[in-house]
Amino acid sequence: MGGLALRRTIRAFAVALCCLGSFALGSFAKASGIQLLDADPALSGAIWYPCAAEPTHVALGNLAVGADFDLKGVKDCPVTGARLPLVIFSHGRGGWFGANHDTEEALADAGFIVAAINHPGDTTNDSSRRDTLSVWASRPADIVRLLDFMLKDWKDRAVIDPAKVGFFGFSLGGATGFVLMGTRPDFARVAGLCKETTGSCAELHSGATPPEPIQDARIRAAVIVDPAPGTLTRENLALVKVPFQFWRSQFGGPGVGDGSGTARVADGxxxxxxIHVVAAGHFAFLAPCSAELAAAVPRICTDTPAGFDRAGFHREFNAAVVKYFGEQLAGGGP
Structure with a gap:
């Protein structure tokens, strides 16, 4: 995105704030309230929401990546607002619930409830399902479980408008979103392309039956970011009737190849x-790294091309995501 696009995005963000006023209180919250979910391994994550207190930091400790981590917000602050839209996040392969924490915070600051969990078996600390076919059933089921919890069991569920549910998915989380919105993953295509003798490739070549897709009609709009392209085709994408915003990296990276796969998906x-194309690599969509995290995990904190301004890009990116969900969910969905 160039300077013109940035100026347009900033103007659009201002418009979005006006739109968001229809479902937030008269003035915007000062900070993201944060409630941590840690009582159930199947629902380990966090909920962000509008809060009237001054922002501080919520310490999470070491996340098994060699660096301590904290989130910007106010722990257990009372929720501000009523009839608020909800956005559910799905992280990438081997990720965690806060991988896109700055986007989650931006949405909460703008009047959304945001919920994200670790996908059991496919997180930073747990790879037990990561390279198996079962992840194509477990990941969508995780999102359905999270939506059920938020709408039926969360202690502050009364503030959510159940007709205003959005989805944000990055990388394999993006492919998860497409499944939830109607695609039937093309595993025959994957089997014809993959050469590995372990994991899901081995399962497919041995004749294993792929899982049936799990869908959720409660999702009214989505932001799909650099999705894993292997199972996606023009034919199965045609089944998606939910409106979505699509982002892809020009140069790609682990899980999405050199960028040509997501370009093929975009064309179909x-x-x-x-559709937005960003002149950077796959990890540019992750939240900007602290110096400590960059030293501990340079692989996810080093951008392509060298010198790419991830923090500056995320100001544009977050504004565009807030604007899109504001437009799509302000009226209760399509």
Missing amino acids: LPGKPD
């Missing part, structure tokens, strides 16, 4: 989705 998207 149905209708006229809002």
